[in-house]
Amino acid sequence: MPDSQERNAVVKDVHGNHFLRDARWTYTTEDNGSIPLVPEFVMLGSDDIRKAIPLDDHVHHGCFEFAFVERGIASWELEGTVYKTQAGDVFHARPGELHRGGFSIIEPCKLWWMILTAPHHDGWLRLPPGESRWIEHSLEDLPRVVQIGFKAVESFKQLRKGLEKTNEALRGMMVRHAIHNLLLQLLQPTEARAVIAEDLLRKFDLLIARMEQEPEWRPSVQELADAASVSQSHFYHTFQEYTGQPPITFIERLRIKEACRKLAETRDSVTDISHSLGYPSSQHFATVFKRFMGVTPTQWRNRST
Structure with a gap:
């Protein structure tokens, strides 16, 4: 089985800060190798944060980062602007953009994050040229925060299940399918807040x-x-x-x-x-x-x- 990481103890973030995280899970291609036929996938993580934790300046060269809040609220700083997110919202950072948590912290919340390489060629995620170009252009125009609702939770869970499969062909298919679903929910949100008047x-x-x-x-x-x-x-x-x-x-x-x-x-x-x-x-x-x-x-x- 791929070497995903899950723990409920004191851990250290990429900046060397120690803190308590509950139910943290991550999968990175740096640690586990690329997914067959899905080289665009870089990382998936989930956190159920019980105490505010540090999140200082960081950047992803050549990649988009998407952070989805499943429960609670979180804020993000990018180029001097603070973006607030709440349950059902996605915040994204584009390739090369320096960003951090609001006041360099993330408040108690439950969230998922996904890192993908930016669309840069025909056949990205094994899509036809027209579809991959549409995603590329849509991401350029995407608002920094998008309300996509809670159906995305199931897609993130399906992505995790796919990453944990041992059959490589099945793993690639499930990962790619889940990413397609998440991108569609992000770029063409339909649920949003329609259930409330x-x-x-x-x-x-x-x-x-x-x-x-x-x-x-x-x-x-x-x-x-x-x-x-x-x-x-x-x-x-x-x-x-x-x-x-x-x-x-x-x-x-x-x-x-x-x-x-x-x-x-x-x-x-x-x-x-x-x-x-x-x-x-x-x-x-x-x-x-x-x-x-x-x-x-x-x-x-x-x-x-």
Whole structure:
């Protein structure tokens, strides 16, 4: 069987940072060799991140990287711009683009990532010339973040199953088929958020914008449901489907993200930051921060400087 890697212990990332990852799995052609008849495939990985982890500047020469968020939220920095993603979103970096996690971290979330060589010849992924050129041009115009919905999870799982096959012919067919499906879902998304009414989606977006602008705001689920003009139970379930997180958890993570920004970009004391974000005390703030980030606010600030 191919030498894929899966572990639930303290591990070290490519930059030498140690951290705890839960249920991490990776497959790289560097370690396992190329897939027969799919030389375009470079890497697949999945992570269920329980504590925020470092993700510093990195680049993939000649390759696209696609990061899909299955659960939670994550942000990415590229050329001075921060891109926010939530459950069902894909962020991509093009060949040669230096990118990193927002504030050089990835928040607790569950995600998949895939690295492919850029389309550069007819017959890429064994497609006819017209189809490979269409993919090449479509990737050039692709928005940095695309909502593709949750059907992609099954395609990623099928790709993993294909990589773990021992029969080379079957492995190549399954890997290529799964990649084709993922590219179609990315370039021609159909599921997106159609299961939630458009007017409710707009209300969600307005509420999320307020959460970001007023991180000290601490509404109850009932208050949020009233603002969206739906029942509390309907709000809870649809908001979780939309963002991948329960409402209060989503708000808390946005608040902690703002705390990270303040710790990195200002000289405000931890006490002042905690008060500005509506925490009753700096001790309570430190407890919540460590639950999400794995370190105290002071430790995080020292590591970021």
